[in-house]
Every structure is written in C-alpha cells, then in structure tokens.
Amino acid sequence: MRVTNLSFRYGRREPWILTEAGLTLSPGDVTEIVGPNGTGKSTLLRLLAGLLRPSTGMIAERPDVIGYAPERFPAAQPFTVTAYLRHMAAVQGTDPRRIGEWCERLGMAHLLRHPLPDLSKGSAHKVGLVQALMREPGLLILDEPFAGLDAATRAELPRIIGEISTRGGIVVVSDHQGDLRSFPGLRRHEVRNRAISELSTGEAHSPHTATDPVTAAGPVGAASSDTTASPVTAGSPEGVVVLEVAVPVSKVEDLAGRLRAEGHAVRIAQEPAK
Numbered sequence: 001m002r003v004t005n006l007s008f009r010y011g012r013r014e015p016w017i018l019t020e021a022g023l024t025l026s027p028g029d030v031t032e033i034v035g036p037n038g039t040g041k042s043t044l045l046r047l048l049a050g051l052l053r054p055s056t057g058m059i060a061e062r063p064d065v066i067g068y069a070p071e072r073f074p075a076a077q078p079f080t081v082t083a084y085l086r087h088m089a090a091v092q093g094t095d096p097r098r099i100g101e102w103c104e105r106l107g108m109a110h111l112l113r114h115p116l117p118d119l120s121k122g123s124a125h126k127v128g129l130v131q132a133l134m135r136e137p138g139l140l141i142l143d144e145p146f147a148g149l150d151a152a153t154r155a156e157l158p159r160i161i162g163e164i165s166t167r168g169g170i171v172v173v174s175d176h177q178g179d180l181r182s183f184p185g186l187r188r189h190e191v192r193n194r195a196i197s198e199l200s201t202g203e204a205h206s207p208h209t210a211t212d213p214v215t216a217a218g219p220v221g222a223a224s225s226d227t228t229a230s231p232v233t234a235g236s237p238e239g240v241v242v243l244e245v246a247v248p249v250s251k252v253e254d255l256a257g258r259l260r261a262e263g264h265a266v267r268i269a270q271e272p273a274k
C-alpha cells in the first residue's frame with residue numbers, strides 16, 4: 001500500500017494537516033503512528049482507512065477489506081450489542097457466527113444483550129474492535145485500541161495483531177500507552193510538521209517538541225519516507241539467533257501467534273503448498 005504526495009486539510013479555510021507526505025506499508029507490516037498531540041495521527045488513520053479523501057495526492061494498493069476501530073466508539077445508538085454487530089456483519093457480508101467468537105475472545109460475550117449506551121467506555125471500545133475484526137481485514141486500523149481495556153484484553157490484542165500480520169494483513173495503530181512498543185518487528189512512523197517519517201528502531205519520538213502541529217502553510221514539499229519492511233528486527237543486548245522450525249501447516253498460525261506474544265520476532269519463510 002503506497003501513500004504518495006498526500007496533502008490534507010479539513011476545509012479550504014482550515015490549516016494543512018499533511019503536505020506531500022509519503023508512506024509505504026507492506027503485507028504483514030505492523031506500524032505504530034506516533035507524534036505530538038494534535039499533529040494529525042487520527043486524521044492519517046482515517047485517510048488510510050478511506051474515511052477521509054486526500055485533498056491532493058493518492059493512496060494506492062489499499063487492501064479490499066479494511067477494519068477500522070475509532071478512538072471513541074459512538075455508543076449513543078439505540079441498539080443492543082448483538083443487534084449492532086449483526087447489522088455490521090450483514091453490511092460486511094460476514095458470517096454472523098463470527099460475532100460470538102470475537103466477543104468471547106475479547107471477553108465481552110456477557111454483554112451481547114446490553115444496549116450500547118449502557119456500556120462502559122472500555123466495553124464500547126470492544127464493540128468497535130469486534131466490528132473491525134470480524135471480517136478478516138487486509139488492512140486493520142486501530143486508533144488508540146488499548147485505551148480503557150481490561151488487562152486480559154490488553155494482553156490478547158497484540159496476539160490478535162500478530163495473527164493478522166502473520167496472514168499478511170497490514171496493521172496500523174496509534175498507541176499513546178505504548179502497549180505495542182515491544183512488538184517484534186514493529187515499524188514506527190511519526191507525524192510531525194505535516195510530514196510522515198519513519199523512526200529507526202529504538203528511536204523515541206519527542207512528544208513535547210513539536211514546533212508547529214498544524215499551520216496554514218500549503219503543500220510545499222514536506223518530507224516523506226519509504227523503506228522496505230524487515231520482519232525480523234528485534235534487537236537484543238545478547239544478540240539474536242535465527243531458529244528454523246518446520247511446522248505442520250495447520251499449526252503455523254497458532255505457533256507464530258504464541259511466539260510473537262512471548263516477544264519473539266517471527267517470519268514465515270515459506271508459504272504452504274496449495
């Protein structure tokens with residue numbers, strides 16, 4: 001998926017949020033979007049999801065199935081959890097049985113009959129996650145997914161992200177809380193001064209040093225960054241050993257998910273024969 005010369009502002013009189021920004025995301029990439037408050041992280045996520053249209057520039061090779069979970073799920077809707085998710089499954093053309101499976105996995109099966117407006121912030125957030133996950137996304141976009149989640153779901157979400165990435169999905173996350181910071185192979189892109197630039201492994205972004213979050217300046221050749229993903233990049237003071245393991249096809253996803261959850265970098269070297 002390629003973002004080229006992307007410029008965006010919310011209206012003709014509004015300041016530019018991004019100017020001629022660039023980004024390349026490859027299958028299996030898990031990318032964290034970082035940056036000072038108000039610089040445009042959520043805006044970029046909505047642009048990637050196709051919910052906002054670039055003012056100029058383009059986004060190419062976007063996967064067909066997109067899952068997007070907003071920072072704040074709009075819970076003021078006159079539906080129960082089940083009714084809402086069944087409706088979303090119908091819209092997406094997804095088997096409604098997946099609703100139960102995902103609600104179970106995110107620890108919210110007991111909430112299915114509850115009206116959306118009665119949910120706590122964390123539970124409402126999970127509804128947003130389920131609707132994003134229930135049809136296998138080729139592109140999964142999560143805006144602050146860890147905010148307000150219970151400990152069990154916070155631990156489960158990196159596993160879910162690892163599984164989607166293993167199957168070749170692109171995952172893009174904004175995560176103030178740093179829950180994904182130790183995710184093996186995590187790429188990090190910073191939105192700052194209307195540009196997107198990739199941070200090297202271990203490089204910290206400085207949240208309080210933005211000089212101009214958004215200004216009225218137009219697209220004037222802001223920097224862009226394109227690099228090729230390297231799936232195995234976990235650094236370690238002791239060094240890294242590459243271990244080859246032959247696994248039956250039926251066990252690959254499960255094993256890769258468990259190893260990732262334990263903090264190991266996993267790359268699937270050979271696609272199973274069809």
Ligand SMILES: Nc1ncnc2c1ncn2[C@@H]1O[C@H](COP(=O)(O)OP(=O)(O)OP(=O)(O)O)[C@@H](O)[C@H]1O
Pocket residue numbers: 010014017035036037038039040041042043044214
């Ligand atoms: N719908 C909108 N209409 C006009 N301006 C908007 C809209 N949504 C966001 N903005 C403005 O765009 C800028 C970027 O907002 P955005 O929410 O993308 O930043 P952010 O980096 O995600 O912020 P935070 O770190 O606080 O979540 C801000 O100045 C914000 O006020």
